[in-house]
Amino acid sequence: MNREKLSDKLAEIIPEQITTVRNNGSCKGCPKHSTKLHVYDWLHDFPEMQDMTNMVEVQFKNTRKGYYLNSNNIELKKGDVVAVEASPGHDIGTVTLTGKLVEVQMRKNNYREDFNGGPRRVYRTVRHTDMEKYELAKAKEQPTMIRAREIAENLGLNMKIGDVEYQGDGNKAIFYYIADERVDFRQLIKDFAAEFRVKIEMKQIGARQEAGRIGGVGPCGRELCCSSWMSNFVSVSTSAARYQDVSFNPQKLAGQCGKLKCCMNYEVDAYVEANRKLPSREIVLQTKDCDYFHFKTDILSGQITYSTDKNNPVNLETISKDRVFHIIELNKKGKKPSKLASDVEVVEASDNTMQNDLLVDQSITRFDKKESGNSPRRRKSKRNRPDNRNRGGRPPKRNEE
Numbered sequence: 001m002n003r004e005k006l007s008d009k010l011a012e013i014i015p016e017q018i019t020t021v022r023n024n025g026s027c028k029g030c031p032k033h034s035t036k037l038h039v040y041d042w043l044h045d046f047p048e049m050q051d052m053t054n055m056v057e058v059q060f061k062n063t064r065k066g067y068y069l070n071s072n073n074i075e076l077k078k079g080d081v082v083a084v085e086a087s088p089g090h091d092i093g094t095v096t097l098t099g100k101l102v103e104v105q106m107r108k109n110n111y112r113e114d115f116n117g118g119p120r121r122v123y124r125t126v127r128h129t130d131m132e133k134y135e136l137a138k139a140k141e142q143p144t145m146i147r148a149r150e151i152a153e154n155l156g157l158n159m160k161i162g163d164v165e166y167q168g169d170g171n172k173a174i175f176y177y178i179a180d181e182r183v184d185f186r187q188l189i190k191d192f193a194a195e196f197r198v199k200i201e202m203k204q205i206g207a208r209q210e211a212g213r214i215g216g217v218g219p220c221g222r223e224l225c226c227s228s229w230m231s232n233f234v235s236v237s238t239s240a241a242r243y244q245d246v247s248f249n250p251q252k253l254a255g256q257c258g259k260l261k262c263c264m265n266y267e268v269d270a271y272v273e274a275n276r277k278l279p280s281r282e283i284v285l286q287t288k289d290c291d292y293f294h295f296k297t298d299i300l301s302g303q304i305t306y307s308t309d310k311n312n313p314v315n316l317e318t319i320s321k322d323r324v325f326h327i328i329e330l331n332k333k334g335k336k337p338s339k340l341a342s343d344v345e346v347v348e349a350s351d352n353t354m355q356n357d358l359l360v361d362q363s364i365t366r367f368d369k370k371e372s373g374n375s376p377r378r379r380k381s382k383r384n385r386p387d388n389r390n391r392g393g394r395p396p397k398r399n400e401e
Contacts, residue, residue: 043100056122057097057105058084061165063212063231064174065096067106069119076122083130083168085120088199092126092134092168130168137170144196148175151191159183162210172199178210208233211257218255218263225262236260240268243275245299274299279324287327288336292317306340317341 056076059065068084070076080095097105126134145164152159159179166173173196177183185202192200205213212226226233241253241264255261278297285292285306292306295313302321308314317340327337 053100053103055102055106055119056095057102058082058093058122059096060091060093063209064165066093067102067111067119068122070122072122072124074122074125076125081126081131083123083126085123086167086169086172089167089169089171090123090130092130133170134168137166137168140170141166144173147195148192151195152185152188155188155191157183157185157188159185160210162205163213166198170198172201174201174203176203176205176210176213178205178207206233207257207259208262211255216256220263224256226257230262233262234265236262236264240264243268243271245297271299274302278302278304278321279328283328285324285327285340286331286336287340288338292340 054070054073055067056070057065058068066084074082076082076095076098078095078098081092082095083090083092085091141164144166145161148161148164152161158181159177161175161177163176164173165176173192175192189200189202208226211224212230215227216224218224222228236259238248238253238260241248241260244264244267246253246264253260253264278299281294281297283294290308292308293310295305295307295316297304303318304321304324305316305318307316319341323340323342327340330337
């Protein structure tokens with residue numbers, strides 16, 4: 001059964017869900033989205049929750065979104081493109097959330113009604129003329145950004161303009177910039193207003209937000225987290241790398257934004273919890289032969305390597321954390337084991353030893369079939385081999401009676 005017949009068969013069973021998937025590319029509660037600010041509507045199956053508020057969530061370019069009052073009681077659903085109130089004029093955005101969850105998101109994002117004492121309103125669903133203005137405004141963003149960088153460079157300002165966003169009607173432009181120190185851009189705004197003939201708004205962002213806007217691929221081979229799903233950025237410190245025993249190499253620790261990688265915060269809690277179950281690295285293990293000093297630790301697997309020299313890797317032996325605790329208890333009682341590793345660990349280490357010879361492991365002939373002892377070539381060579389008792393190559397004569 002091909003894909004079309006299967007889809008038609010399923011449509012007979014659950015037509016509403018299949019129609020939704022065909023139209024939106026996803027389920028009803030999680031509509032099709034191309035940005036990282038989408039919210040799963042887990043109340044989509046409760047129609048009574050959709051009419052409890054007239055507020056809707058509208059999203060614009062990149063990470064900008066707002067909450068607007070549907071005062072005209074327009075029937076809106078997710079994915080509708082609407083014209084909303086702005087200052088000045090109007091803006092064009094996409095409805096991303098409706099119903100009771102809008103109030104939850106407003107409280108979560110600390111929404112405040114600071115526009116003429118009340119919330120901004122939804123004017124209408126977009127018309128053809130609105131979309132024409134919108135497309136013309138978006139087409140000017142890239143040339144405007146290049147020209148804005150030239151103007152800022154001519155003024156000698158220590159800043160970088162990372163993105164430009166035009167309002168839906170083209171009457172306002174938001175310039176996103178990054179700067180390491182305070183920038184006096186009063187003259188810059190005058191030059192921008194004279195050059196572009198629109199209302200200017202400057203908004204400072206961090207290096208991580210800029211990387212999220214530009215996008216890219218990380219060393220893991222996937223899209224950058226800051227451009228795919230992260231919306232809140234938590235500070236990353238070098239202690240996260242120290243807890244995970246990551247080498248302090250700036251080229252490996254820094255991301256494309258030049259800051260410490262956000263992914264170092266993902267597993268640091270697991271490493272901290274695992275470190276609590278490990279013995280102290282300052283404890284010296286005493287055996288009958290010599291003393292062993294801590295060399296390195298595999299935190300997650302619980303394997304600890306010890307050396308007979310305090311500062312250099314000499315006579316390295318790797319044992320489990322349980323064996324370390326056992327030796328520590330013996331040392332406290334004044335006893336010393338005969339050797340560091342137990343007999344069981346020695347056997348397991350010999351069984352798990354891997355061959356590290358690259359010339360053998362990576363040989364291009366390692367998959368070739370070896371000739372068996374009964375092959376025709378082998379039998380032929382045996383048949384033509386001269387016998388040690390008869391060096392002439394002829395078979396020995398039998399004694400005839």
